[in-house]
Amino acid sequence: MVLPFYRTIYLTWVRCACALAFLCISAHALSADRSALSSYEIPRISSAPRIDGTVDATEWREAKRVVIDIETDPAENVRTTVSADAFIMEDGETLYVAFIATDPDISQIRAFYRDRDLLWDDDHIGIVLDTFNDERRAYEFWVNPLGVQADSIYDDVNRRGDKSWNGIWDSAGRITSSGYEAEMAIPLKQLRFSPSDSKQVWGVDFVRQFPRDRQNRISNNPLDRDILCYLCQIRKLEGLDDLQTSRNLEVIPSLTTTSVQSRPRSLGAWEKPGLASDAGVDVRWGITQDLYLNATVNPDFSQVEADAPQLDINNTFSLFFPERRTFFLDGADYFDTFQNLVYTRNIADPDYGLKLTGKSGRHTYGVLTANDQSTSFIMPRSLGSSVTTLISPAGEQGVSNQAVESDISIARYRLDLFDNSTIGAVFTDRRADTLGYSNSVASIDAVLRPTNSDTVSIQGVYSRSKNPLQLRERFGQASETSGNSLRVQYNHIDAEWDWRIGYDDIGKDFRADLGFVNRVDYKYFVTTVGRTWRADGDSFFSRIRFAADYDRTEDQSGKQLEEELEFFLNMNGPAQSYLNALVGGSKTYWNGKTFDEQFNQLSMGFSPTANLGIGATLRIEDVVDFANTRLGRSNRLSPFIRLQFGRHLQFNLSHTLQQFDVEGGRLFTANLSDLRTTYQFTAKSFLRFTLQYNDRERDQSLYLNSVQRRSKDLTAQLLYSYRFTAATRFFVGYSDASFQDDRFDSIEPINRSVFAKFTYAWQP
Numbered sequence: 001m002v003l004p005f006y007r008t009i010y011l012t013w014v015r016c017a018c019a020l021a022f023l024c025i026s027a028h029a030l031s032a033d034r035s036a037l038s039s040y041e042i043p044r045i046s047s048a049p050r051i052d053g054t055v056d057a058t059e060w061r062e063a064k065r066v067v068i069d070i071e072t073d074p075a076e077n078v079r080t081t082v083s084a085d086a087f088i089m090e091d092g093e094t095l096y097v098a099f100i101a102t103d104p105d106i107s108q109i110r111a112f113y114r115d116r117d118l119l120w121d122d123d124h125i126g127i128v129l130d131t132f133n134d135e136r137r138a139y140e141f142w143v144n145p146l147g148v149q150a151d152s153i154y155d156d157v158n159r160r161g162d163k164s165w166n167g168i169w170d171s172a173g174r175i176t177s178s179g180y181e182a183e184m185a186i187p188l189k190q191l192r193f194s195p196s197d198s199k200q201v202w203g204v205d206f207v208r209q210f211p212r213d214r215q216n217r218i219s220n221n222p223l224d225r226d227i228l229c230y231l232c233q234i235r236k237l238e239g240l241d242d243l244q245t246s247r248n249l250e251v252i253p254s255l256t257t258t259s260v261q262s263r264p265r266s267l268g269a270w271e272k273p274g275l276a277s278d279a280g281v282d283v284r285w286g287i288t289q290d291l292y293l294n295a296t297v298n299p300d301f302s303q304v305e306a307d308a309p310q311l312d313i314n315n316t317f318s319l320f321f322p323e324r325r326t327f328f329l330d331g332a333d334y335f336d337t338f339q340n341l342v343y344t345r346n347i348a349d350p351d352y353g354l355k356l357t358g359k360s361g362r363h364t365y366g367v368l369t370a371n372d373q374s375t376s377f378i379m380p381r382s383l384g385s386s387v388t389t390l391i392s393p394a395g396e397q398g399v400s401n402q403a404v405e406s407d408i409s410i411a412r413y414r415l416d417l418f419d420n421s422t423i424g425a426v427f428t429d430r431r432a433d434t435l436g437y438s439n440s441v442a443s444i445d446a447v448l449r450p451t452n453s454d455t456v457s458i459q460g461v462y463s464r465s466k467n468p469l470q471l472r473e474r475f476g477q478a479s480e481t482s483g484n485s486l487r488v489q490y491n492h493i494d495a496e497w498d499w500r501i502g503y504d505d506i507g508k509d510f511r512a513d514l515g516f517v518n519r520v521d522y523k524y525f526v527t528t529v530g531r532t533w534r535a536d537g538d539s540f541f542s543r544i545r546f547a548a549d550y551d552r553t554e555d556q557s558g559k560q561l562e563e564e565l566e567f568f569l570n571m572n573g574p575a576q577s578y579l580n581a582l583v584g585g586s587k588t589y590w591n592g593k594t595f596d597e598q599f600n601q602l603s604m605g606f607s608p609t610a611n612l613g614i615g616a617t618l619r620i621e622d623v624v625d626f627a628n629t630r631l632g633r634s635n636r637l638s639p640f641i642r643l644q645f646g647r648h649l650q651f652n653l654s655h656t657l658q659q660f661d662v663e664g665g666r667l668f669t670a671n672l673s674d675l676r677t678t679y680q681f682t683a684k685s686f687l688r689f690t691l692q693y694n695d696r697e698r699d700q701s702l703y704l705n706s707v708q709r710r711s712k713d714l715t716a717q718l719l720y721s722y723r724f725t726a727a728t729r730f731f732v733g734y735s736d737a738s739f740q741d742d743r744f745d746s747i748e749p750i751n752r753s754v755f756a757k758f759t760y761a762w763q764p
Contacts, residue, residue: 039236040204040236040237040238041239042064042089042090042237042238043062043063043089044089044092045063045090045096046091048094048185049096049098049183049185051170051171051172051183051184053173053181053182054174054183055087055100055183060087060089063087063089063096063098064087065085065087066085066088066206067083067084067085067086068086068099068125068206068208068219069083069218070220070221070222071216071218072217072219072222074214074215074534074543076225076495076534077223081104082102082216083102084101084125084179084208085100086099088127090188090239090240092243092244093189093244094185094186094187095184095187096183097127097184098182099125099181099208100179101123101180102179103179103180106175106176106179106180108610109123109145109610110122111144111180111647112146112148112647112680113146113680114144114650114680115680115686116149116150116151116166116683117151119142119143119148119149119150120150121642122145122148122211123180123209123210124142124144125142125207126140126142126143126150126207127140127141127204127205128140128203128204128205128206129141129191129202129203129204130234131192131193131200131202132192132202132359133202133236134362134416135232135419136157136422137153137154137155137231137333138156138231139151139153139154139167140152140153140154140161141169143171143172143173143183144182145173145174145175145182146173146174146647147171147172147173147174148683149169149171151163151165151726152164154231155336156229156230156231156420158336158338159228162333164323164329164332165333166329166727168725168761168763169185169186170184170185171183171185188240189248189286191289192292193290194289194290194361195289195290197241198241199239199241200237200238200239201237202236203236203237204234204235204237205234205235206220207219211576211607213574213576214574215576220235221233221234221235225494225495226494226495228453228454228455229420232419247764248285248286248287249284249286249763250282250284250285250727250761250762250763251281251282251761251764252282252283252326252727252760252761253280253759253760254279254299254759255279256277256279256755256758257275257755257757258275258276258277258753258754258755258756259275259754259755260752261273261752261753262750262752265739265741265750267750279298280297280298281296281297282294282295282296282299282327283295284330290359291358291359291360292330292331292357293354293356294330294354294356295354296327296350298351298352299327299350299353315626320516323343325344326727326759327353328347328353330355331357331366332344334357334365335366335368335410337412337424337426337445338445338447338459338489339443339459339485339487339512339515340515340517341441341512341514342514343515346377346515346516347372347514348372348374348376349372349373349374353368354369355369356368362415363413364413364424365411365413366410367410367411368409368410369408369409370407370408372406372408372430373403373405374389374403374404375406375430375437377430377511377513377514378513379471380510380511380517380518380520381520381521382561383561383590385519388471389403390403390406390468390470390471391403391404391470392404392434393469404437405434407432408428409427409429409430410426410427410428411426411427411428412426412427421446421447421448421449422447423446424444425442426441426443426445427440427443428512428514429441430513430514431466435468436466437467438465438466439464439465439514440464440465441461441462441512441513441515442461442462443459443461443462444459444460445459445460446459453492453493453494454491454492455490455491455492456488456489457487459488460485461484461485462482462484463483463511464481464482465477465480465481465482466479478509483506483509483510484505484507484510485510486504486505486506487503487504488502488504489502489503490502495532496532496533497530497532498528498530498532498547499527499529500527500528502524502525502527503524503525503526506519506522506523506524507520507521507556508520508521508555508556523553523555524551524552525552525553526552527550528547528548528549529547529548530547530548530568531545532544540573540574541571541572542572543571544569544572545568545569545570546567546570547567548566548567548568549565550564551563559589560587560589561588562587562588563586563587564584564586565585566582566583567584568580568582569581575606576606576607578603578605578606578615579604580601580604581603582599582600582601582602583599583601584599585597588624590624590626590629591629592629593629595630595631596631597623597624597631598622599619599620601620602617602618603616605640607642611643611645612641612644613640613641613642614642615639616638616639616640617637617639619634619636620633620634620635620636621634622634627703627705627707628667628703628704629704630662630663632662633661635658635660636656636657637657638654638656639654639655640653641653648681649677649678649680651677652674652675652676652677653673653674653675653676654673654674655671655672655673655674657669657670657671662702664702665702666699667698667702668696668698668699669697670694670697671693671695672693673692674691675689675690676688676690677689684723685721685723687718687720688717688718688720688721689716689717689719690716690719691714691716692713692714693712693713694712695711695712696708696710696712697709708741710742711741712738712740712747713737713738714747717733718734718735720732727759728760729759731757731758732755732756733754733755734754734755735753736753737749
C-alpha cells in the first residue's frame with residue numbers, strides 16, 4: 001500500500017534526524033571562533049567617473065585603494081611583484097570599481113575580443129562580493145584588458161559556480177605601456193542584499209588571473225588550503241549606508257521572426273516557407289533588494305546557439321544539457337540541492353511563468369509556477385533511462401498524438417545554520433489532470449561543516465506518481481507508484497589530503513519528473529582517497545594529485561550491478577600544461593551476464609602561447625556492447641585545437657573518433673566534429689559559423705537487431721549578434737540540417753531556416 005504522502009515525508013525526516021543532530025552540534029562548536037579580518041571602508045562620491053577604460057586620477061581620487069599582490073595559486077600566499085591596484089567607491093546607486101594592473105612584458109598579455117562570459121583563457125581581473133555577508137553565496141564580476149565582461153554566482157555551500165547568470169553592468173578596458181587598466185560600473189539594482197538603514201557589511205575579494213607559463217591567481221586576501229570554505233576567508237567591505245529606495249524594475253520584451261522550410265525524412269515535398277513572428281515579455285521586479293519577482297508571458301524560449309554535441313552511441317542513460325534561458329537563469333541557484341531535483345530544461349514550452357525568490361536573514365526561499373504545452377521527462381531504470389513525452393489519446397473528433405499540457409509548481413526553502421551549514425526542503429509537482437498524470441516530490445537536505453576541512457551532505461527524497469495508460473503500457477508502471485531516495489556523502493579536503501565516503505539508496509519506483517535523475521533502483525557505495533603535492537612556479541610540476549576510488553552498485557534486490565576500482569593521476573606543469581591519467585577495472589552486469597571491464601584514459605593539453613591551445617583525450621577500454629550483450633574493445637580519441645588570429649578571429653575545432661571492435665570484426669565507427677569560427681568585431685558584436693557533423697558506420701551482420709548501416713547528421717549555422725547589454729541583444733542568422741541513412745547515397749537536406757531575435761531591457 002502506498003503510504004500517505006505527508007506521512008512518508010515525516011518518516012523520511014525521522015531517518016535523517018539523528019545524524020543531523022550530531023553533526024549540527026559539531027558544526028555549532030566549529031562556529032565559535034573565527035577571527036575577523038580587517039575591513040575596507042567604501043567612500044561615497046557625488047560625481048560619477050566615465051567608464052572608458054582610462055583610470056583618471058582625478059575621477060578616482062576619493063576611491064578606496066586596495067593592493068592585489070598575494071599569489072594564492074600555484075604558490076600559497078606569496079607576495080608577488082606582478083601586482084595590481086583596485087579602487088572602489090559608490091554614489092548610492094552604483095558601485096564603481098577600477099583596476100591598474102602592471103605587467104613586466106605587455107607583449108605577453110593575453111587579451112582578445114570575445115563575447116561576454118568567454119574570457120576565461122585571457123588575463124582578467126575582478127571583484128567577488130558576498131552581499132548578504134553570510135559566507136554562502138557571492139557575485140563575481142570580471143573584465144579582461146579590452147573591456148570584455150563576464151559574471152557569475154558562486155555557491156560556497158555546494159562549492160560550484162554558475163556562469164549562466166547575466167547581470168546588466170558596464171565595463172571598459174585598455175592596454176597601456178605598463179600593463180592594462182579596467183573600469184566597472186555595477187548598478188546596485190543588479191545585486192541582492194539585505195536592506196538596512198545603517199551601513200552594509202559585505203565580503204569582498206579582489207582577484208587578478210595572470211595566465212602565463214602557469215595560471216597564476218593573485219588576490220588581496222590570503223587563502224588557507226586547510227579551510228574548505230572560500231567566502232569565510234575574505235575581508236569585509238563596509239559602507240553603502242542611507243541607500244535611497246528606487247524603482248527596481250526591468251521589463252524585457254522579445255520579438256522573434258522565423259522563416260522555416262522543411263520536408264520529412266522520406267524526402268517528400270518541401271513545405272512552403274512561412275514567415276512566423278512571436279512576441280513575449282519578461283519582467284524582473286525587485287520588490288526589495290532581497291526579494292525578487294520574475295514573470296514571463298508567452299516567452300520565446302528558442303535557443304539561438306546550438307548545444308555542444310555529445311556522442312550518443314553505446315550509451316544507455318539520458319544526456320545532460322545546461323539551461324540557457326533567461327527566465328529560468330535569474331535566481332536559479334536558490335533552487336540548488338545536493339541532488340538535481342530542479343532541471344528546468346524539462347519545462348519545454350510554457351505559455352507563462354512566475355517565480356519569487358528571496359532571502360531574509362538566515363532564510364532563503366524560492367517559488368516557481370508555470371505551465372508546459374509539452375510534457376516530457378526522464379523515465380529512469382537501474383541500467384538505463386529514456387525521455388518520454390505524454391501524448392493525448394484520440395478524442396471525440398479522433399484527434400490524437402497531441403502533446404499534453406501540464407501545470408508545474410516548485411518550492412524551495414533553506415535555513416542557514418552557524419557559519420557555513422544549511423538545512424532545507426524542496427517540493428516539486430507536475431500534473432496533467434486531463435490525462436490522470438502527476439508526479440510530486442518532497443525532499444529535505446542538509447549541508448553541514450563539522451570542521452574547517454569537512455563537509456557532510458544529506459538528502460532524503462520521497463516521490464509519488466500517478467501514471468496514465470501510456471506509461472503503464474510502455475514502461476510497465478502501476479497506476480500509482482511511490483519511491484524514496486537517500487544520498488549521504490562525507491568529504492574532507494585540506495592542503496594535502498582529500499577523501500570522501502558516499503552512499504546512495506534510490507528506490508525502484510522513485511521519479512523526479514522536474515529534475516535530472518536518470519537512474520533508480522540501486523544502492524551505491526563509494527570511497528575515494530587522494531594525496532596532493534604542490535609547488536610554486538619554480539618547479540616543473542606545480543601540482544600533482546594521486547587518488548584511488550572504489551565503488552560498488554547493486555539493485556534493490558541485492559544483485560550486484562557493478563564493482564569498480566580506479567586510480568587517478570593529475571599533474572599541472574609549464575606552458576599551462578596538464579596531464580590526467582585514469583586506470584581501472586570493473587565487474588559490470590548487463591542483461592543477465594557479468595563482464596570484466598578494463599579502462600585506461602589519458603588526457604593531455606597545453607597552451608604555449610596566447611594564440612594556441614591544444615589537447616586530446618585517449619580512452620582505451622574493454623567495455624560492454626549494450627546492444628548485443630557481449631564484451632568489446634573501444635578506442636576513443638578526442639583532440640581539440642583553439643587558434644587565435646590577431647585579437648578578433650578565433651577558430652575552435654573538436655573531434656571525437658570511436659572505434660568499437662567485437663569478436664568477428666568492427667561493430668561500429670563513430671565520428672563527431674564540432675567547428676566554431678568566430679570573428680569578434682568588438683566586445684559587443686560577432687559573426688559566428690558553426691558546423692556539426694555526426695557519422696556512425698555499423699556492421700549490420702554483428703548486430704542482433706536491425707540497425708542502419710550508415711547514418712549521418714550535418715547541421716550548419718551562421719549567426720550575427722550585437723549586444724548592447726547582457727539583456728538587450730539582436731541576433732540574425734541562418735541554419736540548415738541534413739541527414740543520411742541506408743535509403744540514400746548522399747547527405748540530404750531536410751530543414752532550412754532564417755531567423756531574427758531582438759530582446760530589449762527597459763528599466764523605467
